[in-house]
Amino acid sequence: MEVVVIGGGPAGRSAAMEASKLEANVTLIEKDKVGGKCLHKGCMVVCGLNEVAKFYLDSQNYQKMGISNAIPEINFREVTSKLRETTGKIMKVLEYETKSIGANIVKGDAQIQKGSVLVNQEEIPYDKLIIGTGSRAMTPPVKGTDNALTYDNIPFLDSLPEKLLIVGSGVMAAEFANIFSSFGSEVRIFCRTKFLKMLDPEIKDYIIKNLLPNVEIAEGARVDEISNDGLKISQETIEGQVLLATGLTPNSELAQNIVKIGDCKEILVNSHMQTSKPHIYAAGDVIGGVTNTPISRMEGVTAARNACGISSTMDYSWTPQSISLYYDVSFLSPQYHQTGTVATIPGSAGPGSFWRVLEGKTGLSKVSVDLDEGLITGVSSIAPSSRTNMAYLAKMIRDGYKAPEFDDFIEVHPSTDAVYKLLRFFGEYSN
Numbered sequence: 001m002e003v004v005v006i007g008g009g010p011a012g013r014s015a016a017m018e019a020s021k022l023e024a025n026v027t028l029i030e031k032d033k034v035g036g037k038c039l040h041k042g043c044m045v046v047c048g049l050n051e052v053a054k055f056y057l058d059s060q061n062y063q064k065m066g067i068s069n070a071i072p073e074i075n076f077r078e079v080t081s082k083l084r085e086t087t088g089k090i091m092k093v094l095e096y097e098t099k100s101i102g103a104n105i106v107k108g109d110a111q112i113q114k115g116s117v118l119v120n121q122e123e124i125p126y127d128k129l130i131i132g133t134g135s136r137a138m139t140p141p142v143k144g145t146d147n148a149l150t151y152d153n154i155p156f157l158d159s160l161p162e163k164l165l166i167v168g169s170g171v172m173a174a175e176f177a178n179i180f181s182s183f184g185s186e187v188r189i190f191c192r193t194k195f196l197k198m199l200d201p202e203i204k205d206y207i208i209k210n211l212l213p214n215v216e217i218a219e220g221a222r223v224d225e226i227s228n229d230g231l232k233i234s235q236e237t238i239e240g241q242v243l244l245a246t247g248l249t250p251n252s253e254l255a256q257n258i259v260k261i262g263d264c265k266e267i268l269v270n271s272h273m274q275t276s277k278p279h280i281y282a283a284g285d286v287i288g289g290v291t292n293t294p295i296s297r298m299e300g301v302t303a304a305r306n307a308c309g310i311s312s313t314m315d316y317s318w319t320p321q322s323i324s325l326y327y328d329v330s331f332l333s334p335q336y337h338q339t340g341t342v343a344t345i346p347g348s349a350g351p352g353s354f355w356r357v358l359e360g361k362t363g364l365s366k367v368s369v370d371l372d373e374g375l376i377t378g379v380s381s382i383a384p385s386s387r388t389n390m391a392y393l394a395k396m397i398r399d400g401y402k403a404p405e406f407d408d409f410i411e412v413h414p415s416t417d418a419v420y421k422l423l424r425f426f427g428e429y430s431n
């Protein structure tokens with residue numbers, strides 16, 4: 001069977017590899033770089049910059065404590081240059097991995113035709129098509145947005161903006177605010193509605209006070225105009241470099257008039273990732289919903305399995321999510337402490353938090369449990385280890401684990417995970 005996959009990001013690459021494993025003849029078409037936004041513009045860029053930002057903050061902390069006598073100077077041009085070199089190397093690994101499983105990679109801009117895909121003036125026929133074309137920075141309807149940076153520009157910055165004005169209220173706004181304020185830029189965030197509104201309020205408060213202490217956050221702020229040296233809001237002109245972090249728009253144009261598209265430009269699919277045309281599937285950011293890499297990958301795998309005749313559905317329950325700040329802020333969606341009894345606990349001292357104990361900044365974990373049933377109804381955790389722990393916890397909750405079953409949980413020590421302590425505590429009081 002001929003399977004053509006458009007897009008070499010997390011969704012498309014996972015789909016191509018899964019379909020190859022299932023013995024389809026796979027052609028993966030990528031117009032830019034294998035690895036997609038995740039590797040070259042998103043997750044890994046934030047990861048790389050955040051590592052340096054943490055090192056810089058730690059150096060300042062060690063100097064303040066008298067442990068060391070110098071704060072290193074950061075060469076930002078080298079940071080972004082080495083960042084691109086690193087993502088380039090990872091890309092080669094991904095290409096090698098994809099090809100070695102059996103998928104053929106074609107570089108070019110794909111267009112969909114009936115029964116074939118046109119790329120570099122060549123028609124590639126398909127039995128099944130999987131669209132994984134991802135998304136791009138959303139541009140709000142505000143005058144002058146061309147003057148603003150988006151996440152696309154960050155890997156190519158060669159100097160730090162002195163003043164950064166971030167327009168947006170979600171994860172991306174928080175992550176870039178943390179990075180640039182840690183490096184010393186003066187950062188302000190302008191949120192049209194509420195900042196990080198998907199989070200538990202206590203977790204959000206902790207972030208604002210302890211993880212973004214030098215960032216000014218304006219909620220309910222409607223930006224009227226953007227220029228190359230600032231923005232206008234309620235008649236006031238504010239100077240600085242503007243960065244848009246206003247969300248993502250699906251790259252669905254190539255499928256217009258071919259499959260059904262929703263109001264937010266997302267390709268509409270069923271739980272098998274099948275579009276309105278039975279032989280065309282779509283996965284990843286292009287279908288909207290939760291736009292992150294693990295979900296995109298799993299959607300890609302699901303699309304490939306169904307395309308190859310193996311029935312498979314996506315399960316979005318208890319999706320682990322994380323925000324990369326000085327500590328990782330992790331939570332399970334879509335439920336946040338909606339029901340049950342709630343308890344919070346400060347973070348533990350351990351790797352990544354030990355030298356913050358004297359300041360009282362070790363993070364915070366929060367769990368809610370329905371004591372009648374022992375059901376875990378919500379988990380949020382701010383801790384260096386929370387990103388990894390949360391994924392395993394999500395799987396355990398999905399598989400039916402309840403609070404009393406953590407009675408014999410054996411942690412590793414030292415660890416900054418405090419969630420297991422709360423679960424053990426709740427276990428004692430649950431039925």
Ligand SMILES: Cc1cc2nc3c(=O)[nH]c(=O)nc-3n(C[C@H](O)[C@H](O)[C@H](O)COP(=O)(O)OP(=O)(O)OC[C@H]3O[C@@H](n4cnc5c(N)ncnc54)[C@H](O)[C@@H]3O)c2cc1C
Pocket residue numbers: 006007008009010011012029030031032033034035036037038039041042043044046108109110111132133134135151172251254283284285286291292293294296324
């Ligand atoms: C700043 C930022 C930080 C992020 N951080 C995280 C994080 O920490 N963790 C996380 O899980 N997620 C994060 N994300 C989200 C994550 O990057 C995306 O959810 C993920 O990349 C989506 O994968 P995808 O394959 O659907 O799309 P993409 O990664 O966008 O890949 C789509 C690919 O399709 C190609 N393409 C498009 N049209 C065509 C065409 N016509 N022909 C050929 N090729 C085409 C593109 O060139 C691209 O390579 C972040 C996003 C951003 C913007």
